[in-house]
Amino acid sequence: MLERGERIWDGRLGSPLAMDYLISNARQLPALMRGERQAALLLFPEGKMDYANALYRNSITARYLTKATAAAVSRIxxxxxxxxxxxxxxxxxxxxxxxxxxxxxxxxxxxxxxLAVDYLFTDVSQFFLAAARETFRDCPWMRFGLVNIDREFEQQGLAPESADIVIAAGVLNNAFNTDQTAKDLLQLLPDGGWLLVVEPTREFPEMLISQAFMMTQPEDDRKNTKTTFLSVRQWEHVFWQAGAAEVRSLPSDEHMLAPMEQKFFAVKKDSRTRLKQEESL
Ligand SMILES: C[S@@+](CC[C@H](N)C(=O)[O-])C[C@H]1O[C@@H](n2cnc3c(N)ncnc32)[C@H](O)[C@@H]1O
Incomplete structure (x- = not known):
């Protein structure tokens, strides 16, 4: 069974390292549950990013979603x-x-x-900023900073309406309160700005057996649905409540990657359109 899974995965859906990581997680689950292992060390053994790269860069879904994000940035x-x-x-x-x-x-x-570019690369962890400074040293227009999505952005140096595009790929499921964070992120945009989000939209056993150990206990609708990830419908609700004027998503239901249930959302802020939509209700 395992060998069949590895054969289907390797080379076609992603790197063999992703399979190694998942199998090792399954084996370490009892130790993780007893608190004898740290999930972060399983994903970044000795600080190495090979497993993370296999998951976030090389899988067929990751390649599709990063390309969708980049295509949206080009278009904007x-x-x-x-x-x-x-x-x-x-x-x-x-x-x-x-x-x-x-x-x-x-x-x-x-x-x-x-077009001149000003790109602020942020994370909650210095570990990633140090690596990124090295990786993107040929991008003089890139700046780096610590930002925590659970804290007020202005206090962390992010002014309202200061970004044309905000990218949040695979991070919002860590938010303590997704509704609050989505509102705060839209505040960073002027009218016409876009929030680009990538998120899993169903429960993924392969993530729950390890990465879920690194996540915050949420104080949003996930508490009611007793889930780790929000569904597409829940995400759409989050974005509309936060003040979005337009929400688009990929892949479409007919796309071959639709069963993977990982989504790219493009969320537009436009207070004038939003006002008209509210008046017509
Ligand atoms: C699944 S990884 C994201 C993948 C990332 N887009 C990449 O390409 O590696 C989640 C990221 O969110 C960051 N993160 C976790 N909690 C956070 C928080 N409260 N505020 C900001 N970033 C956070 C983690 O440090 C990690 O880099």
Missing amino acids: CAEKIAAGGQTAHLVEIGAGTGATTAVVAPCLKACAGK
Whole structure:
């Protein structure tokens, strides 16, 4: 059974390392539950990012979702250039190993000469910032900073309406209160700005046996549904409640990756459209 799973996975759906990681997690589960092992050390043994790269960069779903994010960034920047904009301000939250940044950065380089870029790479952990400074040393327009999604952004140096694009890939499920964090993230955008989010939208046993041990106990609708991840419908509700004027998502229900139930959401802030929508209700 295990061998069959490995055969189907390897080379077609992702790197063999992702399988090694999941099998090792299953074996370590009793020790994790007894508190004898730390989930973070299973994902980053000796501080190495090989397992994380296999999960966040190389799987077929990760490749699709990072490309979707990068394509959205390119499109938003092209619109900004067409509208005579001078600088694109981007903030990435929970940027971690930089799996999304690595795919987005070349799209921004392609705008050189037409649009100046200011990219703030953030995470709650210094560990990732140190690695990212090295990885993205050829991006002089990239800045690095500590940001915790559970704390007020302004107190952490993020001013309201200071970003055209906010990217949050795989981090919002760590929020203590997703509703509050989504509101706070939209506050960072002016009208016309976009929040780009990537999230699992069902319970994933392979994540629950290890990564869930690193997550915060939530104080949002997950408490009612007793789930670790929000469903698509719950996410849409979160975004509308936070003040979104438009919510789009990928992949579509017909897409071959739809059964993976990992989603890319593009959420637009536009108070004027939002007001009209509310008036017509
Ligand atoms: C699943 S990983 C995200 C993957 C990331 N996009 C990447 O490419 O590596 C979750 C990330 O969220 C960060 N994180 C966890 N809790 C956070 C918090 N409260 N505020 C900000 N970042 C947080 C972690 O340090 C980690 O880098």
